[in-house]
Amino acid sequence: MRALVARGGAVRLVERPAPEPGPGQVRIKVEAAAVNPVDLLTATGALADNALMPHRDTYALGWDVAGVVDRIGPGVTGMRPGERVIGLSDRLTEPTKAQADLVVLDETAVAPAPAGVPAPEASTLPLNALTAAQALDLAGLAEGGTLLVTGAAGGVGGYLVELAVARGLRVAAVAAPGDEPLVRGFGAEWFVPRGADLASAVRAVVPGGVHGAVDAALIGLPALDAVRNGGAFVTVAAGRAPIPLRGIRVSTVFVRADAAQLREVAKLAEAGRLTMRVAGTYPLERAAEAHERLRKGGLRGRLVLLP
Secondary structure, eight states, X not given: OEEEEEETTEEEEEEOOOOOOOTTEEEEEEEEEEXXXXXXXXXXXXXXXXXXXXXXXXXXXXXXXXXXXXXXXXXXXXXXXXXXXXXXXXOTTOSSOSSBSEEEEEGGGEEEOOTTOOHHHHTTSHHHHHHHHHHHHHHXXXXXXXXXXXXXXXXXXXXXXXXXXXXXXXXXXXEOGGXXXXXXXXXXXXXXXXXXXXXXXXXXXXXXXXXXXXXXXXXXXXXXXXXXXXXXXXXXXXXXXXXXXXXXXXXXXXXXXXXXXXXXXXXXXXXXXXXXXXXXXXXGXXXXXXXXXXXXXXXXXXXXXXX
């Protein structure tokens, strides 16, 4: 089978033996695999440089998958061949990951795909929506609480706004000025243009500051300054957490595969309550172009590879 790897920062398509599912695992014929910023960091060796994975000659790429189960391992009871699924390949050390013709995942990392949603759109859910959901879990805000979301027009940020609203939170969203209609469409109650004096702008509309913030844009201290004393702050990248001033509880979300939570996300998508955005699609053999386009920035939605 074909699989995407990175060698010396260059993305290459290589031949690999077809993986076989072991106990508790399923093999998925990949129909769509989203490209995420973490793939760029993996390809350049930045994750290894920051001790998040060992240094290797080659790095396998791809976290998100939408496709069809084509084989199951012993002990699998919740999946069957022919079932359309989505899944998250969250282990960095796998020899092949989701940007391939086939991928093997634990059954606990896979959920039924949202009915009626095309595979490219469905493939944007696992990594970004689970990161958003688990960041909100860490924030731990009560219904009716106020939440600041930075990078609200991005892949994680958009899902953060929609999932927060689904949980009954009131959202102040930070994005580029031209993205205001987009993030208000996600359900944001307040909009703060990127580049503004963030804390002052947020506190002008939410007196005393928000109960919590999820910093998808990695703004750091200016976003923390918008949080009230004793509130919660969550960052989405290792090493980017600010000092926990004023009794604010600061944490970092490290996404994990969670089939039950992925089912919940898929149901919300199926019901039309999550906006899945595809900025473009590429065949697997043009994956290097997709990676380069993502590196240039400015996208609204994910690029998706179609094996």
